Amino acid sequence: MTQIRAHDAVQDELRQGDSEKWLHDGRYEWIIQDLKASGLSPLDFPVEPLTSESELEERLGRTTFNGVRLIEIGGYWIPYPNVPGYYRLKLREQIKGAKYLSPIKEKGFGVPPYILPEVHELLKTYSPDKPVFITEGEKKAAKMTLSGFPCIGIPGVWNGKDIESDFLPDQAGHVWKDxxxxxxxxxxxxxxxxxxxxxxxxxxxxxxxxxxxxxVRLPNEPDGQKNGADDYLVKYGAEKFNGLVEAGMPTLELHVSEGTDTSLILRELPRLKNEILKAQVLKSVAKREGVSVDVVQKEYQKCLPSMEEANESPGETFTTEQMENAEALLKSPDILDRMIVFNKARGFTGEELNQRLLYLSFTSRLMNASISTVVKGQSSSGKSYLTGTVIKLFPESDVMNFSFITGKALVHRQDDLSHKILYIAEHSGGEGAEYSIRTLLSEGEISIMLPVKNENTGHFETIEKRIPAKGLVFVETTTRDRIHYENETRLFDLYVDESPEQTRHVLEAQATQVETDSPEVEDEVMAWRCAQNLLIAHEVYIPYAEALIEGFPVEKVRARRDYPKLLNLIRSHT
Structure with missing residues (x-):
């Protein structure tokens, strides 16, 4: 534990002249009590009371907030020793949840961290044996520093940044190595x-x-009340706090052990430059999830392109010839037959009905009412090969392909799932997310009401989050005869051909050793994808819909779901 003195120069300035008069003014007793709650005093944490609107204009660039005159609310200024002229205002009373106010953007300060001079000096030296701390808030940082834990304070956990920005702005001369x-x-x-x-x-x-x-993880109080670093130091002292520090764990390791969502870890991991540490994290995630490292590695690979999304990388582009071929496909009255012929040229044989059904299912994503499927068959029967062959003809930007999905993965997505294809290679990889999947298919969205802590007020607030999924197509494969009943009634069952004849056809196709990645084949694949991009959904009226009811099986209640799916299949074909 490193002992650091408070900044003597600031203390001396506070003790001199007019700067100490307010300490004896009863109107500002609340400031002293507010600091005392964090184990501080104006002598070791210099602040200034708000006294005029001219101060507000000069320091914040505003005199009101949400229609409230700030001078009437009152507050005190927290000067940033590392940024001359920068102050944050601590309000005496919250204004619509806000406890602190920072200068407006036009002041040009950005959102700097709070760094006391002694911490700044420490950071300028190469000192592997002298750790530093990061916490949220100026008072916590000051209390920790005064207690022997040199600390940087940030005004919010994201330090005012969006999630694609650096966490902290670079500070000149700071040495982080080792x-x-x-x-x-x-x-x-x-x-x-x-x-x-x-x-x-x-x-x-x-x-x-x-x-x-x-x-470092701080414990809650026995009654559930949370603790900040200053709270814990005031209640239990530096020695016990140091015990928590010594019990701290490497952050990445701790997130895996605490159960941080796998999708979040995998999305952030591409930023890490240390390949050895990256491999260790992937191995730990695989062990936690009870799957092989190869499975996690495949999911991680899918996260790599997301690093380029902030640059708005364009989607697939098509040549003039590919676009002309795509238009010809769309005008063809036998487009499904042409798909069968092309897939055979790619080395896939048989399963003609299932190919057609999958193609129509995937095309139905363009409608608001889509068709989802489960492909069933024994191990090695070609379920994934069948699905993968057809899905390759669809735009990559419309396909989400996963080996497994954790229970909360879909809930925490931030993007729109509408008109996408969600493909899980094996049913067991998505069992944890079954409720989310069937909700998406039935409701066209996931709607969640959850408590979120207001960073300004410290109180929990209930917010509503919605993840749109109109037209989402779901497809999975399985070796099981039955899956969860409530999910199965939302899907078409497709059974692969397991006959000896089909096996012989497969072997014959394998013997031909067709080149499936030649430039000619890839050109035609791109034409099929382009055709999908050119499609536009239209309203379809089925004049014989009532006639279909006469021969439709009605012995099971699930017919009430199956019949609309049949109509949607017809609409997709149209």
Whole structure:
């Protein structure tokens, strides 16, 4: 534990002249009490009371907030020693959840971290044996520093950044190589997805700068009340706090052991430059999920392109010839037959009915009412080969292909799932997400009501989150005869041909050793994808819909779902 004195120069300035008069003014007793709750005083944490609207204009660039005059609310200024002229205002009373206000963007300060001079000096030296800490808030950072834990304070867990920005702006001369950095967020981090995301991002960014990143977990009080670093130090002292520090774990390791969502870890991991550490994390995730490293590695590979999404990388582009071929396909009255012929040229044989049904199912994603399927068959019967052969003819941007999905993976997605194809290679890989999947298929969205902590007020608020999924097509393969009943009634069952004749056809196709990745084949694949991009959904009226009812089996209640699926299949074909 490193002992660091408070900044003497700032203390001396506060003790001199008019700067200490407000300490004896009863109107500002609340400020002293507010600091005392964090184990601070104006002598070791210099602040200034808000006294005029001219101060507000000069320091914040505003005199009101949400229609409320700030001078009437009152507050005190927290100066940033590392940024001359920068102040944050702590409000005496919250204004619509806001406890602190920062200068407006036009002031040009950005969102700097709070760094006391002694911490700044420490960071300028190569000191592997002198760790530093990161926490949220100026008072927590000051209390930790004064207690012997040199700390940087950030005004929010994302430090005012969007999730594609660096976690902290670079500070000139700071040396991170081989330095141990302990992240200490409030004790409720275990319940807050956004804070865990921020901690994970910070760890990876500073691992890339050469630091060693650990996380310190603060316990809640027995009654469930949360603790911040200042709260814990006031209640239990530096010695017990140091015990928590010594029990800290490497952040990435801790996130795996605490159960941070696999999809979040895999999305962030491409940012990590240390390939050895990356491999260790993937291995740990695989062990936690009870799957092979190869399965996790495949999912990780799918996350790599996401690093380019911030640059708005374009989707597939097509040549003039491919577009002309696509238009010819769409005008062809026997397009499904042409698909069968082309797939045979690619080395796939048989399964003509299933090929047609899958193609129509995947095309139905363009409608609001789509058709989903489950492909059933024994192991090695070609379920995945069948599905993969047809799905390759669809735009890559419309296909989400996963080996497994965790229970909350779909809930935490931020994008629109509408008019996409969700393909899980094996039913067992999506069992944890069965409820989410059938909700998407039935409702066309996932709607979630969940508690989220307001970072300004410290209180939990209920928010509503919706993930649109109109027209989502779901497809999976399985060796089982039956899957979850409520899911099965939402899907068409497709059974692969397991006859000896089909096996012989497969062997004959394998013997021909067709080249499936030649430029000619790829050109035609692109034409099929282009054709899908050119399609536009239209309203379809089926004049014989009532006549179909006469021969439709009605012995089982699931017919009420199967009949609309038949109509949608006809619409997709049309």
């Amino acid at each position: 330095r141990k950095v302990n992240v200490v967020f409030d004790s409720d981090i275990v319940e807050k997805h956004g804070v865990r995301h921020a901690e994970l991002r910070f760890a990876i960014e500073y691992l890339n700068k050469g630091a060693t990143i650990f996380s």
